[in-house]
Amino acid sequence: MRPDVKRTGLVVALLMAITTFLWSTPFLWTLVASFRPETAGGIGMASLVPDFTPTVENFRNAFESGDFVVYYINTAIVAFGILAVQIVTISLAGYAFARLSFPGRELIFYVFLLQLMLVPPILIVPNLRTIVDLGLYGSLLGVMAPYFASAFGTFLMRQTFRQIPRDFEEAAVIDGAHWWQSLWHVLLPMAKPGLVAFSLVSLMAHWNEFLWPLMVLNEPRTHTLTIGLAMFALSTEGGREWGLLAAGTLLVMAPLLLLFAIFQRQFINSFMFSGLKG
């Protein structure tokens, strides 16, 4: 039997390797193409094999085409700013729906969930009108404002809180804790996996968002990375400079990729040490 087990293991490993390779092909190609000289249309343009002397020309051109440092700062402000406010609002709203009892709780919760059914582009005009009324048109705050409350996040936190046995809070209450103290000291630390999962989704969505920032922002000094990238990506009448496009794409995704690589262990750990299993 043993050789068979070994062979199965080998086959599985091989299949995994192939899948991983297939999955990472676009990324590898982007990496290779971004360092390839004269990538407007050389014969080897589509090749995955780096058969050239690497050049940083594409990155230099990308940086020259737009003020990427400003775009980075703006994107970071938008993505992390939204997340910071969301974490406050979804924790409080999730707590209210999970633990407080008030008339119409279920109904309000389902109305909240209905938001998830709306396709975002439908809301562009009404949202933009609100942003103009609030005097936030053209500002980063205007990009962030509609996302300060999140139906998905509220739903996620409600479910997370409900999974935590009430015993923990009751123990805190016996010790004389207010509801906000038990939320802060007891519930939130235990809800860390939910918060981390939501943070990943939220960061990724707002880092990569294009249409809404494009609608709100006007001046180049307020532009985000995706708008900067669109300058190379949307040139339909010209040719496509693949190297420049690859370099720009890499610039946009690098910070998130690094962030994930660095904090990967913490992300996984947070799921494991939450005190609740299964």
Place this chain on the structure above:
Amino acid sequence: MRWIKSLAAAAIALTPALAPNATWAQTKIDFFFPVPVDGKLAREMTRLVKVYNDSQKEVAVTAAYTGSYDDTKLKAQAAANAGKPPAVVLMSANFVLDLKLAGDIVSLEPMLKADGTTRAKFLDDFWPAVQPNAIVDGELYAIPYQNSTPLLYYNKEHFKEAGLDPEKPPQTWAQLVDAAKKLTKPDRMGFGLPEGYDYMGWIMEALSMSNGGRYFNEEYGGEVYYDTPSMLGAAQFVEDLVFKHKVMTQGVVEGPALSTNFLAGKVSMMLLSTGSLSFVRENMKQPFGVAFVPKNVRNAVPIGGGSLVMFKGLNDEQKAAGWKFAKWLSSTENLGAWSRFTGYFSPRKSPYDTPEMKDFMAKNPEAKVALDQLPYAKPWFATYQTVAVRKALEDEIQAVLNGKKKAPQAVKDAQKSADALMKPYVDQTALKLP
């Protein structure tokens, strides 16, 4: 949880700085522009606007890069709806009719009158071919700004290899097929078309016009001529290039992929916009030439490109400021410089009399071919619901390219969908009888 605290603190600290600036005493207006050719254009446009802002004190223009033509339309309409209409927008020239019918843009006639001029005098310096797309119902609604036509690009090296004369590019469809057959090799296609959305419709207009057709009714926004012999011939020609003559790739090839293949020597001839001239010139290693779009019945090509329009909902000062800026942007000097920078041709004739332009044309003979083709140029299709009506044809031709449909059926189906799309407008206009 400490990271949450610091994040929240950072967000609160940053927000006051992000609020919009207090209003200035001067008139502030927004200018939206897309970049359909090259990222470098966004920088150049931003620089131009800065020059304008520094040159005078009454008007402060905020130049906003707004993605593709479609994104620009979406953003301009959303902003106007929300009460922040952009004063001037660089818009795809064939959206002008649609925007006028939707009531989004204003007639420029009052401004002409205030300047003491007439439409005829104002348009006198513009090429005749670019004028129809700027006029709706006998009134001026747009100023042509950057224009293009399709061109035949061909690889001279490949022509020599195949025993063809590199100085005699094909002039008719028959010659085109003949040359493409000789040029096609196992790893190389003789001919290619850009077949993605937007481009496909424009190229089909070029082919149907070269086949004697009109594509749409220039005078009335409720009619397209899809189910006609001229369009059927064009669609059949496309089908034959792939399946009968086997000189073109089966399936849909997007414009950028086509130009990449051309630069890499995988395609020997292609139809592409004059707007790509600078790009091809800078990146092509083998010698290339350009020529008129080959004809079957007559020489004819559609105009493409962008025009300046002004949105509804501006106050009088903003309107005056927008008009002043649009006139400055479309001056002889600026249109000439923009043309040399981008590869588009100038919709004005006067820039071509300047020494800078004469010098440029002498150095870049291909740019001359594009200019010589202008007398054969016709307006770009523009109808009620332009984009949807265009897609009605594009979807069908793409099905032909994929081998899923035959040309005769495709043009019939395209006509049916287009008619259904335009029905609300037709019912309100041509079929609204006393």
